[in-house]
Amino acid sequence: MLKKVIAIDQGTTSSRAVLFDSGNNLLDFEQMEIEQHFPHDGWVEHDPEEIWKSVVTVTDKLIKKHSLKSTDIASIGITNQRETTVLWDRNSGKAIYPAIVWQDRRTADLCKGLKKEKGLEQKVQDKTGLLIDPYFSATKLAWILDNVSGARKKAEKGELAFGTIDSFLVWKLTQGKHHKTDATNASRTMLFNIDSHCWDDELLQLLRIPKQILPEVCDCVHDYGDTSVFGGSLKIGGIAGDQQSALIGQCCFNPGEAKSTYGTGCFLLLNTGNKKISSDNRLLSTIAYRLDGKTTYGLEGSIFVAGSAIQWLRDELKFFKSADETEALVKHRNNDSKVLVVPAFTGLGAPHWDPSSRGSIFGLTRDTHIADLTAATLESIAFQTRDLIGAMESDGANFSELRVDGGMTANNWFSQQLSNILNLKVLRPKVIETTALGASYLASMHAGLCPDLESLKSNWICGKSFVPEEKDIAGLDEKYNNWLSAVERTKGLF
Numbered sequence: 479m480l481k482k483v484i485a486i487d488q489g490t491t492s493s494r495a496v497l498f499d500s501g502n503n504l505l506d507f508e509q510m511e512i513e514q515h516f517p518h519d520g521w522v523e524h525d526p527e528e529i530w531k532s533v534v535t536v537t538d539k540l541i542k543k544h545s546l547k548s549t550d551i552a553s554i555g556i557t558n559q560r561e562t563t564v565l566w567d568r569n570s571g572k573a574i575y576p577a578i579v580w581q582d583r584r585t586a587d588l589c590k591g592l593k594k595e596k597g598l599e600q601k602v603q604d605k606t607g608l609l610i611d612p613y614f615s616a617t618k619l620a621w622i623l624d625n626v627s628g629a630r631k632k633a634e635k636g637e638l639a640f641g642t643i644d645s646f647l648v649w650k651l652t653q654g655k656h657h658k659t660d661a662t663n664a665s666r667t668m669l670f671n672i673d674s675h676c677w678d679d680e681l682l683q684l685l686r687i688p689k690q691i692l693p694e695v696c697d698c699v700h701d702y703g704d705t706s707v708f709g710g711s712l713k714i715g716g717i718a719g720d721q722q723s724a725l726i727g728q729c730c731f732n733p734g735e736a737k738s739t740y741g742t743g744c745f746l747l748l749n750t751g752n753k754k755i756s757s758d759n760r761l762l763s764t765i766a767y768r769l770d771g772k773t774t775y776g777l778e779g780s781i782f783v784a785g786s787a788i789q790w791l792r793d794e795l796k797f798f799k800s801a802d803e804t805e806a807l808v809k810h811r812n813n814d815s816k817v818l819v820v821p822a823f824t825g826l827g828a829p830h831w832d833p834s835s836r837g838s839i840f841g842l843t844r845d846t847h848i849a850d851l852t853a854a855t856l857e858s859i860a861f862q863t864r865d866l867i868g869a870m871e872s873d874g875a876n877f878s879e880l881r882v883d884g885g886m887t888a889n890n891w892f893s894q895q896l897s898n899i900l901n902l903k904v905l906r907p908k909v910i911e912t913t914a915l916g917a918s919y920l921a922s923m924h925a926g927l928c929p930d931l932e933s934l935k936s937n938w939i940c941g942k943s944f945v946p947e948e949k950d951i952a953g954l955d956e957k958y959n960n961w962l963s964a965v966e967r968t969k970g971l972f
């Protein structure tokens with residue numbers, strides 16, 4: 479039997495185990511939602527034990543369902559929600575505090591203070607490619623060290639280990655034998671120098687983070703150890719953060735190629751080749767992937783709220799029972815509706831970076847219907863993408879098309895509206911599970927099932943393309959200008 483690959487995709491809302499054949503064709507998957515905890519305004523937490531158990535459950539189910547033996551599986555790849563911060567005890571393997579999720583804004587004041595230090599913002603950007611923001615792991619880690627009793631002392635004694643979700647899973651899967659992360663995840667911590675590829679002593683000192691708690695940083699294709707959790711011995715051969723993994727899954731291997739993923743949040747990532755581009759427009763420079771010690775850089779725009787705004791309409795406002803009903807619902811919208819939704823539930827990400835904004839709705843009239851609010855929410859994600867494309871173009875990028883993926887792109891009305899609002903061809907691949915696919919590519923490379931990235935390009939097949947519709951573009955520019963003023967009015971309100 480030809481060997482198979484399992485991709486573990488630990489996302490913000492769910493954990494998935496995805497089975498691929500030796501040619502990276504998706505065969506099957508198992509999925510389980512994980513609980514979101516919102517203990518205070520702007521705080522978002524996960525239970526690390528629940529994350530771990532969900533990963534074991536879905537992987538185990540998949541293996542049993544297909545009666546796979548360890549010899550049938552060539553390798554495991556991991557992709558994960560990035561920046562989310564876990565600090566655990568090296569002896570017990572138990573986290574000392576809940577995972578602080580990437581969306582969490584509790585360190586906004588700490589970041590505000592850091593930004594006031596002369597020259598620090600520029601220094602952080604030069605070293606890490608990032609901006610000072612609660613989004614990244616560094617201040618979340620500092621918060622746990624400062625607020626959990628005894629944590630700092632234990633950390634200094636080397637009794638604790640820090641990691642993003644990939645490191646935590648590798649630690650658990652290898653039963654504490656390996657404390658490693660990959661370069662893409664490290665590049666999101668705000669502690670890693672993306673030129674020298676070292677943890678940065680100056681930033682560690684600034685936040686009083688002991689170096690001994692940090693994982694070893696490795697290539698995306700690497701021997702991350704073996705796991706015996708599922709019976710037999712399985713190799714972990716590849717890791718990349720979810721957005722970088724989606725870039726790989728979308729086969730954006732050439733400078734200038736870009737993908738945008740619409741899941742819980744939206745992330746536009748542009749391959750910039752072996753050149754790190756320092757943005758003048760508040761975008762992030764990041765590591766797209768590192769293979770054989772060779773780094774490919776990316777320019778990224780991150781929007782914190784995309785699909786989670788649809789979840790809000792579903793769960794809090796009870797507009798519909800399932801997200802896929804939105805496509806039919808928006809057909810009932812009022813064509814004259816001027817409603818604009820700014821879904822800044824946890825602040826605004828790129829290019830605004832305002833952690834103190836909160837959501838707002840403009841243009842309500844007596845006849846505003848749930849269809850208008852749903853359409854405006856979907857449109858807000860497209861307007862935010864236009865903000866990012868504009869910022870990237872000002873940094874010198876040139877877009878001829880955009881590859882998209884993620885749960886929201888199953889919605890044809892949204893994908894078409896995205897093309898109209900961006901005035902750009904939008905391509906949705908046949909396989910929209912690109913995040914898991916990227917991890918499968920990395921694991922297959924480690925197992926020798928494919929030689930290099932180049933050999934994977936022919937796997938990318940377009941499922942549906944959306945071109946701008948002339949009739950709908952008129953008026954969208956005006957609406958976009960209104961969007962920009964709505965954002966300005968929302969900023970700094972709280």
Ligand code: ADP
Pocket residue numbers: 489490491492740741742743784785786787788789801802803804805884885886887888889892
């Ligand atoms: P993640 O990997 O971040 O958990 P997914 O890529 O699975 O996210 O996408 C799920 C998100 O997409 C959810 O927030 C959901 O509200 C949204 N979503 C799913 N299907 C649709 C749809 N047909 N229309 C609009 N939004 C959708």
